[in-house]
Amino acid sequence: MATAVEAEGLSKRFAEVVAVDEVSFQVPRGQFFGFLGPNGAGKTTTIRMLTGLITPDSGRTFIEGVDSQKDPIHAKMKMGVIPEFGNIYVDLTAEENLHLAGKFYGMSKKEREKRVPEILKMMNLERRGNHPLRTFSKGMKQRINIGCAIIHDPPVLFLDEPTSGLDVQSKRLVVRLIQKMKERGTTIFLTTHNIQEANELCERVGIINQGKLVAIDKPEKLRNTFDKTQSIETSIEGEFDLEMLENHHINKIQRSGDKLKIFTDDVDATVKNLIRFADDRSFNIISLRTCGPSLEEAFVRLTGDVE
Amino acid sequence: MIYEEFLRGVWITAEKNIKIYYKKPPVIIFGLLFPLLMFLAFYMGRELDLALFFPGFLAMSLFFTSSSVGPLVTPWERQAGTYERLLSYPVNIKVVLIGDIIAGAIFGISISSVVLIACWLLLPIQIVSIPMLVLSMISGGIAFSTLGVLLASPATKAPSNIMMLSSLIRFPLVFISGIFILIGDMAEAMRYLAYISPLTYLVDSFHVGIGGNNYFSTGIGLVVLFLFTAVFFFIAVQIHKRNMIKGL
Numbered sequence: 001m002a003t004a005v006e007a008e009g010l011s012k013r014f015a016e017v018v019a020v021d022e023v024s025f026q027v028p029r030g031q032f033f034g035f036l037g038p039n040g041a042g043k044t045t046t047i048r049m050l051t052g053l054i055t056p057d058s059g060r061t062f063i064e065g066v067d068s069q070k071d072p073i074h075a076k077m078k079m080g081v082i083p084e085f086g087n088i089y090v091d092l093t094a095e096e097n098l099h100l101a102g103k104f105y106g107m108s109k110k111e112r113e114k115r116v117p118e119i120l121k122m123m124n125l126e127r128r129g130n131h132p133l134r135t136f137s138k139g140m141k142q143r144i145n146i147g148c149a150i151i152h153d154p155p156v157l158f159l160d161e162p163t164s165g166l167d168v169q170s171k172r173l174v175v176r177l178i179q180k181m182k183e184r185g186t187t188i189f190l191t192t193h194n195i196q197e198a199n200e201l202c203e204r205v206g207i208i209n210q211g212k213l214v215a216i217d218k219p220e221k222l223r224n225t226f227d228k229t230q231s232i233e234t235s236i237e238g239e240f241d242l243e244m245l246e247n248h249h250i251n252k253i254q255r256s257g258d259k260l261k262i263f264t265d266d267v268d269a270t271v272k273n274l275i276r277f278a279d280d281r282s283f284n285i286i287s288l289r290t291c292g293p294s295l296e297e298a299f300v301r302l303t304g305d306v307e
Numbered sequence: 308m309i310y311e312e313f314l315r316g317v318w319i320t321a322e323k324n325i326k327i328y329y330k331k332p333p334v335i336i337f338g339l340l341f342p343l344l345m346f347l348a349f350y351m352g353r354e355l356d357l358a359l360f361f362p363g364f365l366a367m368s369l370f371f372t373s374s375s376v377g378p379l380v381t382p383w384e385r386q387a388g389t390y391e392r393l394l395s396y397p398v399n400i401k402v403v404l405i406g407d408i409i410a411g412a413i414f415g416i417s418i419s420s421v422v423l424i425a426c427w428l429l430l431p432i433q434i435v436s437i438p439m440l441v442l443s444m445i446s447g448g449i450a451f452s453t454l455g456v457l458l459a460s461p462a463t464k465a466p467s468n469i470m471m472l473s474s475l476i477r478f479p480l481v482f483i484s485g486i487f488i489l490i491g492d493m494a495e496a497m498r499y500l501a502y503i504s505p506l507t508y509l510v511d512s513f514h515v516g517i518g519g520n521n522y523f524s525t526g527i528g529l530v531v532l533f534l535f536t537a538v539f540f541f542i543a544v545q546i547h548k549r550n551m552i553k554g555l
Contacts, residue, residue, distance in 0.1 A: 014552075053394055054552055073312055073397045081395035085555065087388035091327050103319045104396035106312070148392070 003062070004029040004156050004187035005050060010059035012045050019045040020056070021211040027189060027204075029064075029155070032182050034202030034219075035191040038303050042211040043191040044084055047160050050189070051081050063156055077105065080149030084160035084191075087141070090134040094125055094144050097133060101148035112151075119147040122180075124173065139170025146177060156187045163197065175201065195299050209303040222298040231291045232262045232270055238283035247273060259287075316398040320406020321413070328376055328383070329414045338375070338418040342368035349487070359520060361432055362513035363486030366447065368422050370506050371477070373415025373448045377455025378473045380407050381547070385464040391555045400547050404456050404540070411452030416444055433518055439525070440516030446532040447509040453536045454505070457543040462550035480506045490522040505535040 005027040012020040020042040027033040037043045048054045050061045052072030061068045068075035088097045095116055102112040120126045123143040133141055142162065150157065159178065163171045178201070182188050192198055198205050199219050206216040215222055235258050242253050242260070249266040264270040267290050278285050328334065345367060350360060384390040393403065423440075426432055434440060458473045483497065484506035490498060501507045512528035514521040521528070 048552075048555070051395060053391070053555070072399060073316075076395070076397040083391040083395055083555075085388050085391055087392060089323075089327055089389055090387070096326075100319070100323055101396065103322075104316065104398065106315060106397075145392070149395075 002029045003027065004031070004064055005033070005189055006060075006062040007046070007050060008060040008062075010046065010049055010056050010061065012042075012049060012054070012056050018211050020049070020208075023059075023208065023211075023213045025206055025213060025216055027187060029187055030182075030185050032188045032201055032203045033190065034198035034205040035189065035208065036193065036195065036198050036205055036299060037191075037208035038193060041208045041303070043193075043208060044160055046208065047158055047189070047191055051079060051158055052076060077152075078154060079156040079158060080152070080154040082146055082149045082157075082159045082162050084164065088133055088145050088148055090141075091132060093130050093132050094120065094136070094147075095129040097144055098147055098151055102151045105152035107152060115151055119151060122177065123147050137167075137170075139166045139173075142166060142170060142174060143177075146174065150181065154186065156189065157181055158189045158191075160191045161193070162190070163192075163194065207299060207302050214302045215298075230264060230267050232264060232267060232274070232288065233259055233291055234262070234274060234288045235259045235286040236274075236278055236283050237286055238278075238281060240281070240283070245274070245277065249273075261291075312397065313402060316396075316402035317405045317409060320393075320398065320403050321409035324380055324407060324410035325413065328380055329410060334376060334414075335418075338372050338414065339421065341371055341375075342418070342422045357430060358433060358518035359489060361426065361430070362517045362520075363484075363510045365419060365423060365426075365517070366484075366506060366510040366513050367481055367486055369415050369419040369444065369447045370451050370480070370509065372418040373411050373451035374455035374458070374473070374477060376414065377407055377411035377452050378458035378469045379466045380410075381456075381459040382463055382466040382469050385555075386466065394551070394555075400551060401544055404543055404547060407456050407459070408449060408452045408540070411455050412445075412448035415452060416448040419444060419448070434516060435519045436516045439512065442529060443509060443512035443516055446512070446529050446536075450505055450509070450532045450536045450539070453539040453543065457539045457546070460543050460546035460550060462553035480504050483507075485510045485522070489520070505532060508532050508535070 003026045007023055007025050010020055010023040011018070023042070023046060035043055035046065045054070049056045050063070050068060052061070052068040052075050055069060063075040064078045066075040066078060089100070092100065098116045098119055099112050102115065107115065117126065117129070120129045123146070125140060125143060128136070128140070133144060136144070146162065157178075162178070163174050166174065175197070178188060178190070190198070190202065202219060204216070204218055205222065207214050242255065245253060245262065249264050249269050250262055251265065252263040254261040262270060271288070271290070274288065275285070342364075346364060349364065381390070384393060394400070427434065458476065459469060461469065461472065463469060483500045484504045485493070485501055490501050490507065490511070493501060508523070508528035508531040511521050511523050512532070515525050515528070
C-alpha cells in the first residue's frame, strides 16, 4: 500500500531537552492513524516537523512522497492542518476565512464559490457564513478551523487535539466530520491524549513517550499485549470491606462510584468467587461484566503511570 | 518553490493584512491625522522655507506610516493564535514577511500620496522631478515597511513590548536625518550620525524630486535605501526564523 505520511529518524532538541528522539514510522494511504502520548511527550513537535512548520535536527519527513523539509510548499498543498493552538481570524466572517484559506491553496474564485457553501453546510453553519467569527462559540470556531484545513480536499489531514476543550455536541460533530473525511479516502493523522477517542476512531496507533516512539500497532493488538490486565466490573448491593474480596488471583481493586473494578489474572476463578461471596451474604449483584485489557491500560503501561 | 506559488502567497498575505489590520478606521484616521499634526507642530507659526521643509516632512510622513503597523502584525498574530494557522498554509516565513512588507508599503505610500497631493494643491510646492518623487516614494515605503517587519521579530506575543522598541528606534531617527537641519548645515559629528540613518537618504531623494536641494548626488539616496532594505530583510528573516517556534 502506498505511504501517505512517513517519518524517518526524526529528532528535535530544544536547548537541553530532547523533544523527539529518533522517531520513525509510516502511515499508509487512507489509514486513520492515532498518535498518542501524555502531555509533553513530543506529539505536537512531531506533527510540526511532519507539516514542515519546524525543521528537525535530523531525519526526514514525507507527505505523499514529497519531502516536507526540502519542499514544504508542495507538501503543504497535499495536506490540511488543524493545529492545536491555531486559530482563525476572528475579525473576518466564516466565509472570508474559508475564502482566504482557499486562496492560499491556489483555488480559483469559481472553485471557492462552489466549495465554501458546501463546507458551511457540512459544518452546520450555512446560516452563519457572513457573521464575524468573534461572535462564534469555541466549537463553531473549531468547525471553521477544520473547514479551512479541508477546503482544498487534501489527501492527508493532520489534526492536533481537535476536540480538546469542546462541548459534547461540537465534539461529536467534529468526530463525524473526521470520519466522513476518512470514508472519502483521506489519510487522517490524529494526535490526542484522549485514549477513548483513539480507541474508537483509529485503525492504528503510535504511542510516544518522552520523545521516543514506544509502540505502534492496531489498538486491538496493543490491548492484547497486556493480557494480564483483564478486569471485572461489578456493582454489589450491600456493605462490605474491599479486603474481603482479595485473593491471590486479584491484582488490584478500584472503587469508582457504585462500581468496583477488579483486575485479575484469572477471570473465571474471580467471577465464581464473587458470586459465592454475594450468595453467602445474600447480597444482590446489580451488574457484572468482564472487560478485556483496554487501550488505556496499554497506554499507561507503555508511558508509565504518573501518581 | 515556483514563482507563481511564491507570488500568490505574498499577495494573499498582503491582502489579508490590509483587510484585517490596515483597513480599520482608527488605523486610517491615525495615518492621515499624524502627518497633519506633524505639519501643524513643525511648520505653522514658524518662518520656514517650504522648499527646504516639505521633503523632510513628506519623508517623515512616509517613514512613520510605512513602519507603524508592520511591527505589530506578527505579535498580534502570535497573541491571537493565528500565526501557526497562517504558517500551516502553503507559505514559508519569507513569503509571509514579504507579504507584510508589501502591505505596510502600500499603506505608507497611499497615505503619503494623499498628503503629497493635498499639499501640492494647497501649498506653493515646486515638483522638479515626478519620476524621482515616485521612485523615492516606492523605495522609502518598502525600506521602512521592511524596518517595521524587522522590529516585529523579537519573540514576544505582547504588542506593547514591540511598540516600546519601535518608538525607541524610530523617533530618534527623525532628529538626525536632515529633516529639521539640512545635512549640509550639520556639525561634522552630527553629519556622521545622519549617514547611518536610512531616513536621511529618503529625505535627500525627496529633495531631488521637490525643490532640488539635495546633498548627495541624484540616485545615491535610492541605492542606499535599497541596500538598507536588503540588510533589514536579511536580518528580519534570520530572527523571525529563529524565533518562529517561540511564537507558535
